[in-house]
Amino acid sequence: MQSTKDEKQVMICHIDDLVEGVPKEVIVNGESIAVFKTNKGKVNALKNSCPHKEGPLSQGIVSGDHVFCPLHDWKISVETGVVEAPDEGCVKKFQTEVKNEAVYLVL
Amino acid sequence: MEKERLVLIGNGMAGIRTIEEILKRDPNRFQITVFGKEPHPNYNRIALSSVLQGDSSVDDIILNDYEWYEKNGIELYTGDPVVKVDKRRKKIHSKNGIVCEYDHLIFATGSNPFMLPLPGADKEGVIAFRDIKDCETMIETSKHYKKAAVIGGGLLGLEAARGLLNLNMETEVIHIFDYLMERQLDAPASDMLRRDLEEQGMRFHMNKQTEMIKGHDRVEGLKFKDGSFLEADLVVMAVGIKPNIELASDTGLKTERAIVVNDFMETSAKDIYAVGECAEHNGIAYGLVAPLYEQGKVLADHICSKETEGYHGSLMYTKLKVSGVDLFSAGQFQDEEDTRAIRVHDEFEGIYKKVVVKDNKVVGSVLYGDTSDSPRLLDMMKKGQDISNMNKAVILPSEDENSSGESPVVSMADDEQICDCNGVCKGEIVEAINNDGLSTVADITKHTNAGRSCGGCKPLVSDLLSATLGDEAVSNQKEPMCGCTDLSHDEVSEAIKEKQLSFTREVMNVLGWESEEGCSKCRPAINYYLGLNKPEEYEDDHTSRFINERVHANIQNDGTYSVVPRMYGGVTDPDQLRKIADTADKYEVPMLKVTGGQRIDMLGVNKEDLPSIWKDLGMNSGYAYAKSIRTVKTCVGEDFCRFGTQDSIGMGIQIEKKFERLNTPHKVKMAVSACPRNCAESGIKDIGIVGVEGAWEMYVGGNGGVDLRGGDLFCKVETGEELLDTMSAFLQYYREDARYLERTSHWVERVGLDHIRSVVLDDDEKRKQLIENMERALRARPKDPWTEVSENEAKQKELYEKKQLEVVQ
Numbered sequence: 001m002q003s004t005k006d007e008k009q010v011m012i013c014h015i016d017d018l019v020e021g022v023p024k025e026v027i028v029n030g031e032s033i034a035v036f037k038t039n040k041g042k043v044n045a046l047k048n049s050c051p052h053k054e055g056p057l058s059q060g061i062v063s064g065d066h067v068f069c070p071l072h073d074w075k076i077s078v079e080t081g082v083v084e085a086p087d088e089g090c091v092k093k094f095q096t097e098v099k100n101e102a103v104y105l106v107l
Numbered sequence: 108m109e110k111e112r113l114v115l116i117g118n119g120m121a122g123i124r125t126i127e128e129i130l131k132r133d134p135n136r137f138q139i140t141v142f143g144k145e146p147h148p149n150y151n152r153i154a155l156s157s158v159l160q161g162d163s164s165v166d167d168i169i170l171n172d173y174e175w176y177e178k179n180g181i182e183l184y185t186g187d188p189v190v191k192v193d194k195r196r197k198k199i200h201s202k203n204g205i206v207c208e209y210d211h212l213i214f215a216t217g218s219n220p221f222m223l224p225l226p227g228a229d230k231e232g233v234i235a236f237r238d239i240k241d242c243e244t245m246i247e248t249s250k251h252y253k254k255a256a257v258i259g260g261g262l263l264g265l266e267a268a269r270g271l272l273n274l275n276m277e278t279e280v281i282h283i284f285d286y287l288m289e290r291q292l293d294a295p296a297s298d299m300l301r302r303d304l305e306e307q308g309m310r311f312h313m314n315k316q317t318e319m320i321k322g323h324d325r326v327e328g329l330k331f332k333d334g335s336f337l338e339a340d341l342v343v344m345a346v347g348i349k350p351n352i353e354l355a356s357d358t359g360l361k362t363e364r365a366i367v368v369n370d371f372m373e374t375s376a377k378d379i380y381a382v383g384e385c386a387e388h389n390g391i392a393y394g395l396v397a398p399l400y401e402q403g404k405v406l407a408d409h410i411c412s413k414e415t416e417g418y419h420g421s422l423m424y425t426k427l428k429v430s431g432v433d434l435f436s437a438g439q440f441q442d443e444e445d446t447r448a449i450r451v452h453d454e455f456e457g458i459y460k461k462v463v464v465k466d467n468k469v470v471g472s473v474l475y476g477d478t479s480d481s482p483r484l485l486d487m488m489k490k491g492q493d494i495s496n497m498n499k500a501v502i503l504p505s506e507d508e509n510s511s512g513e514s515p516v517v518s519m520a521d522d523e524q525i526c527d528c529n530g531v532c533k534g535e536i537v538e539a540i541n542n543d544g545l546s547t548v549a550d551i552t553k554h555t556n557a558g559r560s561c562g563g564c565k566p567l568v569s570d571l572l573s574a575t576l577g578d579e580a581v582s583n584q585k586e587p588m589c590g591c592t593d594l595s596h597d598e599v600s601e602a603i604k605e606k607q608l609s610f611t612r613e614v615m616n617v618l619g620w621e622s623e624e625g626c627s628k629c630r631p632a633i634n635y636y637l638g639l640n641k642p643e644e645y646e647d648d649h650t651s652r653f654i655n656e657r658v659h660a661n662i663q664n665d666g667t668y669s670v671v672p673r674m675y676g677g678v679t680d681p682d683q684l685r686k687i688a689d690t691a692d693k694y695e696v697p698m699l700k701v702t703g704g705q706r707i708d709m710l711g712v713n714k715e716d717l718p719s720i721w722k723d724l725g726m727n728s729g730y731a732y733a734k735s736i737r738t739v740k741t742c743v744g745e746d747f748c749r750f751g752t753q754d755s756i757g758m759g760i761q762i763e764k765k766f767e768r769l770n771t772p773h774k775v776k777m778a779v780s781a782c783p784r785n786c787a788e789s790g791i792k793d794i795g796i797v798g799v800e801g802a803w804e805m806y807v808g809g810n811g812g813v814d815l816r817g818g819d820l821f822c823k824v825e826t827g828e829e830l831l832d833t834m835s836a837f838l839q840y841y842r843e844d845a846r847y848l849e850r851t852s853h854w855v856e857r858v859g860l861d862h863i864r865s866v867v868l869d870d871d872e873k874r875k876q877l878i879e880n881m882e883r884a885l886r887a888r889p890k891d892p893w894t895e896v897s898e899n900e901a902k903q904k905e906l907y908e909k910k911q912l913e914v915v916q
């Protein structure tokens with residue numbers, strides 16, 4: 001991962017604190033972030049707010065690389081933050097890193 | 108130019124069909140006014156039988172809605188009969204005082220039911236079976252009374268009797284002759300019919316003549332000529348019809364049994380016509396729609412000044428619209444000296460076929476048990492086909508042992524009729540399917556009128572649809588579960604059972620899912636079906652559950668949650684209320700609200716507070732968020748209410764405690780009221796109980812939501828134990844048979860109440876099995892989830908924790 005000078009890494013949890021299929025809500029400096037662990041052990045993080053009506057994505061059903069928003073069922077990629085057609089939009093994505101079983105968020 | 112004025116007296120099937128035919132020929136020629144005695148637009152009188160039998164609602168049987176009249180510029184007066192016709196001034200007068208001039212006047216006043224002039228026939232509870240009002244009276248009566256008697260074992264009487272059985276009444280049929288439907292059936296067929304109907308629960312009193320109807324204001328029973336007596340709370344007379352010709356004879360038209368018309372439906376007076384049951388052509392007044400519709404076509408041609416050969420009479424044939432009975436009768440079916448007959452009689456299969464032949468031509472037929480040859484026979488009769496060179500298999504194709512079992516429509520000629528009521532032949536339907544791209548039976552009915560009256564030809568129309576488009580195209584109309592698969596709900600749940608699958612992933616793998624991990628539609632459904640199949644072994648997959656069910660609270664639009672604790676039967680106490688009040692204060696709950704389900708909702712709770720709120724409350728989850736048993740609402744009942752007949756509160760609490768926490772395909776709401784005033788709204792619940800004197804009534808399939816639907820009376824039982832057993836069997840059958848996310852209302856509509864009754868009430872073995880399966884499912888239920896979570900720290904961390912981090916810049 002390319003780092004820039006003012007990049008900050010924040011440790012948010014142990015890898016085992018994340019459960020496959022159950023996203024975790026983490027609030028960093030007041031900003032709510034949804035953290036996902038896929039069935040292949042990969043960690044992704046999105047802003048915890050659906051582009052439709054700000055539904056909390058951390059409460060959605062996760063299937064593979066997608067999360068379904070709990071309020072009106074929009075389907076959103078956890079890898080890219082892109083909303084699947086026919087709906088439109090994009091959620092802010094955060095870089096993550098796992099080192100020595102610790103999960104870091106790159107700010 | 109001013110339009111010609113056309114007035115129709117009688118807003119019924121024959122009259123309005125004539126208007127439709129006229130509009131087809133010349134839509135702008137007439138200014139049309141219609142008067143109808145009944146307060147409805149034109150409806151399908153034939154389908155009253157299916158309304159009574161519970162298969163359709165009154166709305167379903169409207170043929171021409173008010174919009175149709177408006178769109179075609181027709182002035183309609185309903186509930187306003189014409190009372191006087193002034194031939195000389197060419198004017199009519201209605202009861203409400205409307206006076207209307209005409210250039211052409213059509214009588215289509217139909218018939219009145221014939222009421223036997225017995226002493227006591229004017230008592231309350233003695234009715235006929237002719238219109239919507241009669242139907243409504245029967246349905247209403249069945250809610251308060253038990254014993255029905257039908258006088259008349261003909262077509263109409265038997266259809267009424269079947270309907271009354273479906274309304275849960277004990278139904279007795281009184282017939283004056285030795286044989287039922289003696290005008291349409293010979294002795295062997297009539298015997299088979301009687302046996303089948305007895306099996307359905309009808310009781311017959313043959314060879315009985317009613318002498319008087321007994322009772323005070325309301326009927327209480329029938330006294331027969333032989334001195335015997337039969338108790339009855341409702342008497343339906345179905346002994347025949349009498350053409351309605353009072354107005355016509357007052358007007359001075361020539362009448363015999365009915366209004367006499369010539370081949371062009373002209374009466375004895377200038378510019379006045381008659382069609383339908385009120386008309387008599389060549390000495391015959393017809394009582395079936397097919398001839399009436401033919402008359403309507405002729406009259407339309409004539410009035411529109413189109414050349415026509417005129418009307419020359421019709422062939423009569425009959426079908427009985429009673430579920431479980433297939434019967435067809437046409438023409439001259441009794442043996443005479445100069446006739447010979449082909450007979451097939453299989454007492455094991457319950458099949459009887461008789462084809463009567465005279466001068467090498469088919470002149471009549473009776474079919475019982477298998478009526479698939481009826482279109483072929485009718486066609487041969489109409490065309491007067493010479494059969495001297497035909498073998499039996501051609502005359503009765505269903506008897507051909509070498510036949511491929513394909514539908515009779517395949518071998519039908521294009522000009523053979525499929526819908527006899529409306530005179531629609533095969534070729535017309537095929538053309539409509541191909542040219543207009545039709546793919547459902549309903550579409551075909553809309554385009555061609557086939558199936559629009561008695562509905563008996565719908566199976567043939569459906570076969571023809573498959574034969575024309577290919578089975579593939581038609582069966583592909585099944586709905587897949589979701590975008591991840593082509594399989595339907597039924598196929599998936601069937602496969603889970605058959606292959607004994609145990610995990611969500613396994614199901615998707617084995618059944619070839621198109622997406623790796625499914626989606627928000629299929630995963631909850633699969634999770635449900637897996638749990639249903641193995642209640643004890645299956646471990647619920649909470650990642651496949653919608654957030655509400657995963658965290659046991661209902662998500663709000665701002666991401667907070669609501670908390671609805673159980674209050675069994677809607678009963679609470681000061682202690683509970685105090686706890687709710689204290690907890691609400693402690694956690695600053697923004698709103699407390701009384702729900703529509705007789706309990707209290709704490710709205711706007713933060714997710715991370717949920718476990719501790721539950722702990723402080725010390726109450727059980729009300730499952731207000733789940734596809735599960737929701738609430739059992741109750742009314743005050745006998746303890747306090749002056750009308751109460753039963754302990755509705757006690758029963759409600761018992762039911763709620765028994766079934767709480769049970770997973771169901773969709774949410775299930777229940778209610779118990781202690782009298783028909785229904786203060787707990789039992790009429791619109793998935794299962795609604797109404798206490799009456801000495802018994803409980805159980806209604807099912809009610810829904811107060813998007814598609815408002817009143818529940819159907821399912822059964823009436825005497826003890827609480829029997830009630831709980833029946834509820835168990837019904838609920839379990841719903842759990843096993845319905846699709847995930849199918850409310851009971853939709854399920855009941857889809858599979859039919861009769862079918863559910865036959866499993867849950869009539870089949871002792873299945874009922875026992877269902878009750879056992881239910882007990883198994885109840886034993887395997889999880890503990891109260893709120894208690895469980897508030898005692899389980901790992902769960903709290905996984906599901907409810909929100910991590911707060913401050914990063915120092």
Ligand code: SRM
Nearest residue numbers: 661663669701702703704706731776810811812813814850
């Ligand atoms: C709380 C309550 C309203 C109230 O304040 O009274 C309520 C609230 C909701 N109802 Fe309801 N319904 C409530 C009684 C009803 C009733 C009345 C009743 O039960 O007697 C009905 C009509 C009766 C029926 O269901 O047949 C009702 C018909 C619906 C429907 C339509 C169901 C249908 O089959 O058409 C939905 C949508 C659904 O379930 O798919 C629904 C869905 C909802 C949801 C859960 C919507 C959702 O998924 O978020 C609402 C949650 C609001 C929230 O923000 O928390 N609610 N809802 C009532 C809870 C009752 C309880 O104590 O459990």
Ligand SMILES: Cc1cc2nc3c(=O)[nH]c(=O)nc-3n(C[C@H](O)[C@H](O)[C@H](O)COP(=O)(O)OP(=O)(O)OC[C@H]3O[C@@H](n4cnc5c(N)ncnc54)[C@H](O)[C@@H]3O)c2cc1C
Nearest residue numbers: 117119120121143144152188189216217383384394395396
């Ligand atoms: C339960 C039932 C089942 C049936 N099943 C079948 C079947 O399977 N197959 C079949 O072919 N036929 C069946 N029939 C018969 C069929 O319904 C009738 O033959 C058909 O409805 C007759 O049509 P019509 O227009 O002549 O009379 P109707 O449909 O009776 O219409 C006449 C209308 O005129 C109104 N009217 C009368 N006097 C006046 C007035 N002075 N002013 C204004 N309006 C007036 C009446 O109220 C009525 O609404 C069945 C009938 C019933 C009742």
Ligand code: SF4
Nearest residue numbers: 742748751781782786
């Ligand atoms: S349903 Fe009947 S018994 Fe119950 S409260 Fe209402 S009136 Fe009283």
Ligand code: FES
Nearest residue numbers: 050053055069072
């Ligand atoms: S807020 Fe996410 S779908 Fe509506």
